[in-house]
Amino acid sequence: MSRREIDGLYRVCVKIYASKHEIEDHAELLVPIFHEWIRERVLDVVMLDVADYAHAPDSPGIMLVCHEVSFALDQADGRFGLLAQRRTPIDGTAADAIAVTVRHVLDVGARLEYDPRVAGKLKLDPSTLRIEANDRLLAPNSDAGYKTFVPLVRDGVRAAFGRGEPVVKRIDNDPRDRLAVEVQLDSAFDVYE
C-alpha cells in the first residue's frame, strides 16, 4: 500500500482517557450539556443531535453527533474516555485529518472538564492518545497497514501540537478491530508547561 492511497484516509478516531471519572449518571449530566452546546452552537462544526446509548454495555454512551465529527463518552475498549470520530472528508491529507481530530477531541475535552456542571467529576489525561484508522480498505489492521499509518500519525500529532516527537506504539488488538496505535506525548511536547 502506498502513501498516496492512504492519504485518502479521513475516517480516524482519536480517544483520550479519563484519569478521573466520577460521573454517576452520564445521561443526566451530559445530555443537557450537549443540547445546550447545540443550541448555542459552541463548536466550530455542524452539531446535529445527542444520542443516548448508555443502556448498552461498553457502548459509545452519550454521543454528540455532528456532521463532520462525532464525540462520545466511550467505553468501547473497556476504558472510559472521550472519543472523536471523524465522519466527513477533509481538505488535506490523512495527517491533517488526524490533526484536526486531535484538536477536536482536546477542545471538547476541555469544554467538558471546565463545565461547572462537570466540575471535578471528570479529568482527562492528554498525555496518551489512542488513534484509530476507521477504514479497513485504506488502512487495514495489518503490519503493512501499521507501517503506512505510523508516519501519518506522527505528522498529524506534530501538526496538532506544533512541536515534539510522539512515541507511537501499535495496540495489539483483535485483527478484525480497527488499526489502532497509542501515542505517548512526553515532555518534548511541552504539554506540562
Added chain:
Amino acid sequence: MNVPVVGGVVFDLSVVSTESERVPEPGLQDMSVDSRTWREVLAERIPVSVAEEIDVYENQLELRKQEKLEETVFAELRLRRGAYGQRYDNGQRYDGTETQDILFPRRGLTKGPDTEWDAPGMQRIKIPFGKLSAEQVEVLADCAEEYSNAVLHITTRQDIQLHFIDIEDTPDMHRRLASVGITTREACGNSVRNVTGCPKAGICRNEQFDISPYANAETWFLLGHRDVQDFGRKFKIAYSGCEHEGCARVMMHDLGFVAAVRTIDGSEERGFRVVVGGGLGAVPHVAKDLYEFMPESQMIPVSQAIARVYARLGQKRNRNKARIKFLVAKLGIEEFRRLVDEEIETLEEDPRWSDWLDEAHLPVIEGLSEAATDGSAESKPGFSDWLKTNVYEQRQGGFVAVTVNLPLGDITSRQARKLADIMRQYAPDAMRTTVDQNFFLRWIHDQDLVALYNDLYAAKLGLSGAGTIADVTTCPGTDTCKLGISSSRGLGAELRERFEDRGLHFDPLLKGVQVKVSGCPNSCGLHHLADIGFYGSSRNVGAFKVPHFQLLLGGSLEKNAGNYGLAVGAVPSKRVPETVDRLLELFTEQHEVGESFRGWVTRVGKKTIKERIKDLLEVPAYEEDPTYYVDWHDAREYSIGDIGVGECAGEVVTLTQFSLANAESKTFDASVIVDDPNSTESEATEAAGEAYEAIILAAQGLLKHEDSDVKSDPGQVFSRFQREFIETELFFERFIGSREWGYFQAAHEAGGEARDRDEARRRVEESQLFIEAAHACYTRLLQTQASGNGEGIKVAR
C-alpha cells in the same frame, strides 16, 4: 482561536487550521488512478447482477448530486436500497426554545423532497427470517463502525438498522454487505419488505415443520420481481410454524403463512393456512383467512398472484389507504379470493416456484457434530437466573437455543465480533434475529451451555430476562425517526431499568407480561400486541405542550398475535412508570388463580382500570413541576417554551379543550364496548356510533376556537369543519391531517354505523387518531394566535 485546556494542560491550537469542509464539485470528486475501491476489491465476491445493481444505484446517486435526477425519483430509488430518512433531515431542529436551521455545507442539495443531502440517514438491512452467519455478523459490525456509530440495532421485523449514515457511503456499504450475501434491496419503499419468520423454525417443539426454506424461497423469488414493483405501499410477509404462538406475528402481516399438514389417503402433505390483509399501523387490522390449506407447491404462485392483484387494484394516490388491508376490506375476502384464484390461472409457469422443494424436506442439523467443550466449566455469576429466562429446550434432544438479550435491540460492533466468535465456537450458522429485538443462538449442545454463558458473560451479552416484562420492545421514536412524537427509547430504557432493579423479570406472576412502546401511533414498536402498550402523543396543558403516551391494554401474542389492545387514555410521559406500577399492583391484588394479565384486563374491564389510574393522568402546572414538560432522556423543553408563564398559571380551560376531553372520553367508552368479549354484535356495532360522536365532538372543539356558538348537529359540524379546516388546510400539517380527515369522511358517510365488530373496532381506532390530529391542530392554532399577538411562541416540531 481558543486555547483548550485538558487535564490542566494548555494546548496551542493555532497551528491547526480551522475546520474546513471539502465540498467537491458535482461529478468532480477526485479519485487517484491507483486507489483501491471496495468495488474493485470485492468484485470477485459479489454476483455480477448484484454488483451491477449497486453500480446503477451509485450512478443515480451521482446524478442526483448533479441535480440531473428528480429528487422524488431519487428518494424512491434510495428507499428501495434501504437508505431511509432520519429526524431533522429537513435541515431544521427544535433546540428547546426555538427551531434552528442546521447549517449543512451543501444546504439546498436534496436527496428527496425536503430532505437535505448532507443530513445523516438510516440504513435498513434485510435479514430474511433473521438468519445470520458469523461472517455476516462481522461485516455488519465493520459497517456499523466505519459508516455509523458502532452500534447495530435490531428491529421488530428482524432487520438490522444503522443510524447517522452519510448517503454517499451507502454504495460501498451495500457492496460490503453483498459480498457476504446480505441485501438491502427493497428494505424500504413501496416493495416487499424483509420476509420474517419464527426464530424457532426447525427447532420448535410445537411447529408443524420448519418454515425456513419456504421463507427463504419466497424472499429470493420476490426480490426485485417485476410483479412487486408497482405497489402503492409496502408489503410485509411472515411465516409461522404453528397456529398458536406469536413468535412470527403472522396475523399482523399483509400476507402470512402458517404451516399446516393434512393427511390424504394416509400420506401427509405439507401446506399453509394463508392469511391476508393484516397490519398494525395507526389502525390495526387482523389478517383474514384467504385459504385454509394451500399445498406447499402453490405457495409462491399464490404470493405472486396476490402481489399482482394488489399492484393492479390497490390504492396508489392516497397512501393512507394504500396498504393491502384496505383493498381486502373494500373488496371483501370472498371477492379478493376470487380475484387471486383468477390471477393464478394467468401466471406463466416458473421453475423457481418449486425447484427448491425437495431440499426443503431434508432434515437440517445446524449444530456441531460434537460438543465444543467437555462440559466441566464452572459458571460465572447469574447463570441460574439466565437459565430460567433465556434458554429454550429444542425439539432435538441434547440441544438448546439461547436468547441473547439486547437492551433496546442494540449491540456494539465489538460485542458483535465477540458474538461471531461465540457462534463459530458453538454453532456457526445457526443464529437468528428476533422480532423482540434480540439474537437467538440455536443448536447449542446441552453440554456447552455453561461455557457458552461464560463467553456471553465475558462479552457483556449474558443479560437474563429475555421475553419477560423487562425485555421492553421499542421503536426508534424521537431518537431518530422523523415521525416520532415521544421518546419511546427513553421510556423503554427507563422502564427496563426499573423492572430489573426490582427483579420483576423473575416474578412468576408477571411471566409473559409484555411491554411495548412506539413513539407514534404507527406501531413500529408493536404496541397493539402488548399486555401493556404505549404510543407517543402530546397534549396541551395551559400554554405548554406535554409529552404523553397513550396507554393500550389487552393485546396479546397468542394465536399469532391475533388480539390487539385498545386505548385507555393518554398518560403524561413522566407518569408512565408510576402508571405501570399501579397496573401491576392492581393485577397482583386482583388476579384470580392462573389468570393472565390480559384475562384480568378483560374481567375487570378497562373502565374500572382507568378509574384506578385516573389521578396519574393529571399534569401539574409548569411552575409546579417543569420536569413533566421534558421528555425522557432529553433536556429540551418539549413544550411552548417561554410563552407568558404567568398567563397560563390560571389554567384557563378553553371550550376546545373541554370538547377534546369529551371526545376522548366518548372514544374510550366505545373502545370498552368493542373490546368486551361479552358485548353483543349489535352493541359492538353501536360503538361505531359513539366513535363517530367523538369525532364530531373533536371537530366541534376546533370550531369553537374561533366561534363558541357552534351547533352540535353532525351535518352542520361536518360542513363547517370542511369549510373552515379542510378547505383552508388548517387541519393539515406535513404528516398529520389528511388521513384523519379521511376517517371523518368515512364515519360521516356511514352515518356512524358499522357492518360488524371488526369495522366498529376500526372506527374506534380511527376516532382516537382523529382526536390526536385535533390536538395537534389546536396546538398550531395556539401557536399562530400567540405569534399574532407578538408573544413569540415557538412550538416543537
